Amino acid sequence: MLYKRYGNSDVELSAIGMGCMRFDDHVILENKFEKYVELILYAHENGINYFDTAPFYCHDKSEIITGMALSQLPRSSYYVASKTNLATLQNECTVDGFRRRLETSLKRLKVDYLDFYYLWCMLDLNSFYENCEKLFGFFQQAKSEGLIRRIVMSSHMQGDDLVRALDTKLFEGVALGYNALNYRYRKSGIEAAYNSGMGISVMNPLGGGVIVDNPRVFKFLTEGTNLNVAQGGLRFVAAQKEVSVTMTGFTTKKHVNDAVKAIENLEIKPMAEICKEYENKGIILNDLCTGCGYCNHCPQNIEIPKFMDAYNDKLLGRSIVKRLRRHWHLSAKAAVGCIKCGKCEKMCTQHLPIIERIQEIASL
Numbered sequence: 001m002l003y004k005r006y007g008n009s010d011v012e013l014s015a016i017g018m019g020c021m022r023f024d025d026h027v028i029l030e031n032k033f034e035k036y037v038e039l040i041l042y043a044h045e046n047g048i049n050y051f052d053t054a055p056f057y058c059h060d061k062s063e064i065i066t067g068m069a070l071s072q073l074p075r076s077s078y079y080v081a082s083k084t085n086l087a088t089l090q091n092e093c094t095v096d097g098f099r100r101r102l103e104t105s106l107k108r109l110k111v112d113y114l115d116f117y118y119l120w121c122m123l124d125l126n127s128f129y130e131n132c133e134k135l136f137g138f139f140q141q142a143k144s145e146g147l148i149r150r151i152v153m154s155s156h157m158q159g160d161d162l163v164r165a166l167d168t169k170l171f172e173g174v175a176l177g178y179n180a181l182n183y184r185y186r187k188s189g190i191e192a193a194y195n196s197g198m199g200i201s202v203m204n205p206l207g208g209g210v211i212v213d214n215p216r217v218f219k220f221l222t223e224g225t226n227l228n229v230a231q232g233g234l235r236f237v238a239a240q241k242e243v244s245v246t247m248t249g250f251t252t253k254k255h256v257n258d259a260v261k262a263i264e265n266l267e268i269k270p271m272a273e274i275c276k277e278y279e280n281k282g283i284i285l286n287d288l289c290t291g292c293g294y295c296n297h298c299p300q301n302i303e304i305p306k307f308m309d310a311y312n313d314k315l316l317g318r319s320i321v322k323r324l325r326r327h328w329h330l331s332a333k334a335a336v337g338c339i340k341c342g343k344c345e346k347m348c349t350q351h352l353p354i355i356e357r358i359q360e361i362a363s364l
C-alpha cells in the first residue's frame with residue numbers, strides 16, 4: 001500500500017481509504033454486522049488505515065460496525081473520521097447538543113478521540129457560513145479537550161465558492177467529490193487547498209457510478225493497463241500528488257482487492273500534469289456539464305447546475321428523473337419557469353444549450 005501525507009501534517013494515510021457506507025441494506029437490517037466487521041479488518045490487513053464513517057450511514061449502523069472492527073486493532077494503526085453539522089444536530093444546536101452528538105460517535109466507535117471530525121456536507125456558501133458561525137466554536141472546544149484531533153470540512157460547493165470557503169483558513173483539511181468527470185472545475189478548489197497546506201480527501205472518485213456504468217466513455221482511464229474502468233477511475237484520482245486519500249466504499253473483499261490492485265506501482269504526479277495528459281489525448285467530454293456553478297443566480301431561481309448534472313445522466317444513458325429525485329431531491333417540475341433570458345448560457349463554461357435542456361427537463 002502506498003501512503004500519502006495529509007497536507008502539511010505528519011499523518012500518513014493510505015492512498016485508498018475506506019468509506020464505511022456501502023454495506024448492504026438487507027444485511028444491516030437483519031443486524032448481521034459480523035460480515036462488515038470482517039470486511040473492515042480485511043481492508044486494514046491490506047494496508048488501509050483511513051476509515052470514514054458518519055451518523056446515519058447504513059441505517060445509522062455504520063459507526064457501530066466500524067467501532068466493532070476498529071476496537072480489535074491497535075489505536076495507533078488507523079485513523080477514523082466522523083461528521084456533524086447543523087442538520088445532524090437538528091434542534092440541539094447548543095454546546096450540549098454538539099457534545100452529545102460527538103460523544104455518541106466516540107462511544108459507538110469505541111475511541112477516546114476522533115482523528116478527523118468533519119463539518120459535514122457544506123452545499124453552498126450561505127450554509128457554510130451559518131454552520132461555521134454556530135458550530136466552529138464547539139469544534140475548537142472539543143479539539144482543545146483532545147476529543148478530536150483535526151477539524152476538517154466536507155463540501156459539495158461549486159467553483160469559486162469552495163475557494164472562498166477555504167480562504168477562511170479555519171480547516172485543516174477538506175473532503176470533496178472529485179473524479180474523471182468533474183476534474184476540470186474542481187482543480188481550482190483542490191489547488192487552493194493544497195497550496196494552503198490542507199489535507200485533501202476525495203469522495204465519489206467514480207462519479208456516483210457514472211464512470212463504472214459507462215465503460216466505453218471512460219475507457220481512456222484504463223489505457224496501457226489491465227485494469228477495469230472502476231480501477232482506472234480510482235487510479236486517476238489517487239495518482240494526483242495533491243490528493244491525500246481517495247475514499248471508496250466496499251461491500252465485498254473483492255472490492256478491497258480491486259482497489260488495492262488499482263494503485264499498484266502508482267506513479268504520483270501533479271494534478272495539472274495528469275489532467276493535461278488526458279486533455280492532450282483529446283478527452284474533452286464536451287457535452288457534459290462540469291458542475292462549475294458559473295450559471296448560478298438564475299432570476300427564476302432555477303437550480304441550473306443541479307438540472308444540468310441530471311442531464312449528464314441522460315447523455316450517459318441514464319435517467320434524468322432518477323438523478324434529480326435520488327441525488328438532488330428535486331422534481332422535474334422545479335425546472336418550469338425559464339424566461340429564456342439567456343443569462344446562464346452566456347456564463348456557461350462548457351457553452352451548453354442550457355435553455356433547451358431546461359425546457360426538455362421541465363416537460364418530463
Ligand code: SF4
Pocket residue numbers: 297298299300301302304337338339340341342343344345354355358
Ligand atoms: S435562461 Fe432560463 S434558466 Fe437560464 S438564467 Fe434565464 S431564466 Fe434561468
Ligand code: SF4
Pocket residue numbers: 288289290291292293294295296304305308347348349350351352354
Ligand atoms: S451548465 Fe455550464 S456553467 Fe452551469 S454548471 Fe454546467 S458547465 Fe458550469
